[in-house]
Amino acid sequence: MTFQPLMDSLQQMNALYANLIELGERKKEQVIGNQLNDLTQTLSQESKVIKSLTSADQARKQALIAFQQEAGVKADPNMRLEDVVKHCTSLAQKQALQSVSTELSGRVRILRQLNETNQQLVRQALDIVNHSLDLLVGSPEDEMVYQNPGLSASHAKRNSYFDTRA
Structure with a gap:
């Protein structure tokens, strides 16, 4: 009766993927809404779920080995x-495994797409922040051009609120 522990671990993993x-989705809304404090909490929750998923995967591997034996x-x-599925003895076991397999595959596919979207949103947010800083402070390319030290003393380098030397 080693089939049930395998199914339990797969169903637990399925639930954890649904949670992820x-x-x-919550992360996506928080990035869009610039809710950084809420985003930090969501990342912490996500980290806990990933740890749980790791332990559920270990349980799945142990149950799978017992089933194979x-x-x-x-x-x-x-x-x-x-x-x-090929090694299951009953039709009910085969159908249950196929059902869980389909659900897991679908959830993993959704999660991958969601992670790609979130990565793009974070990159865009960083681009906006960098652009805003360049507008306030001046672009770094401005400092890369050689100027005669005797002539540049009379000109103010930047007119900004930030000290870039810090």
Whole structure:
């Protein structure tokens, strides 16, 4: 009866991926809304879920090895779920594994797309911040041009609120 622990671990992973998707959507809204304090809390929650996902994956690997041993198959903790289905004895087990496999694949695909979107949003936010700083402080290219030290003493280098030497 080693099938049930395998299904339990897969269902737990499925729930954790659903939680990550929810947190990813929240992150997206927080980045768009520039809610940095809330974003920090969401990142902390996401980190906890990822730790839980790591332990759930370890449980899945152990349950998979036990299932493989019972089925008389060579132990491979990285065996794909499609291959595990082939070693199930009952139709109900096969259908349950296929269902969980489909759900997991869909959630992973959604999570990847969401992470790509969030990465693009963060890059755009950083570009906006860098552009705003360049407008306030002046672009770094302005300082890279050689000027005669005797002539530049009479001109103010920058007219800004920030001390760039700090």
